[in-house]
Amino acid sequence: MKRAVPKQKILNKEAFSNSNVLLIGTYSSENKGDAAMELSVANRVRKELGATVQISSPFPNIDKAFYSDFEVVFSQRRKLIRASIQLFLAFIYSLLPKATQSKFSFLILSDEGKAILNADLVIDLSGDMLTEDYGPHVAYSHFIPILMSIFLRKKVFLCAQSIGPFGLTTFLAKYIFSKVSRITVRESISYEYMKRFGLSESKLSKTADVAFLLEPAKLERTKEILKEEGLSLPKDRIILGISVSDIIQKKYDARHDVKGKFEDEFASLLDQLIETHKVFVVFVSHVTGPSETKDDRNLSKRIFSKMKNKKSGFVLSGNHRPEEIKRIISQFSLFVGARMHANIGALSVGIPIIAISYSHKTPGIMREFELGDWVHPIETLDMDKLNESILTMYKKRKTIASQISKSNERIKSVAEENIVKIKELLS
Known part of the structure; x- marks a missing residue:
């Protein structure tokens, strides 16, 4: 049964031209998933509504160049003591009579606080960070703004x-959920979890990740990138795209209590696929910073260095934009991803994917495409079973690609509901 779509008021762009929108919650543009979410929302809000968009970032020195079309303000949320003091001062400010608040604006010290004070709407794009999966301190840091x-x-x-x-x-989560204007979640697992907070249907709804709205770069740009990288994709081979993650690597090694085990076994798996099924492997990194330890290219290179069949593999070394990565992935036969937004990139362009998961976001989103059986949780990841999944998916690739393409129309339509809600909140 299809959901009834409520009639929307026709709103002119001029009605929003004086509006200020602040985007908070992401980590860095070096995380291409963060960048995909930011660009999907910021570009639509500016283009369709004519509103002024600011982006809050813990790494403005990096992000100012990437988000050059928007103003980037510094978020100090990762400095918990300083950010907590600023939060307390904002609370004191909020207790003052409205008529006298302007005299005490000095209490709002941070650039992010001033941007919030000036905003008509604050949009949080924390992705999967409103959780204690990464520790309560991380959840609290995202709660602060x-x-x-x-x-x-x-x-x-x-x-x-x-x-x-x-x-x-x-x-704190319960308090926040009771006070914010709207909440949308991108998959059913989160939606079922959020029901325990007793939120109304008008406040809580299930949509889809806004990164599905990001259009891939033009094919010509992809050809330019591959030429710059020195990669020519062989036409007579199975092109297997790979996105690895340091989170997956650390969890796998910890589970087996052997450092480097993930790199060794994953390299061996890829060698086996190359030798038995003419696979050509391309490593695509979806996180490239902001620090060396966060750069997936380093893990990709270490795995590649342990492969015997180096002539049948390639590590993309450039720092590419999310829309460019989306188009690059569209040239592959299959994709194995440990980064969910890399997987979203593959799903967006109809490429069959196998996901390696470390949190509920991955199986949740995969189930939206009826691909729940193609998820390998890190807690039970077995390289032999992953090998079997890859070969089985290749045999079924046409059917699965068709299934993904059919789901994409629905998913993108549901993702659009987030833009509609932004318009409603600004009207």
């Missing part, structure tokens, strides 16, 4: 995220 926005009486939209679970920070 949301809480500040609430204290300063701003409309807040938690947009298209995977949320939960919470432990120590449950009381």
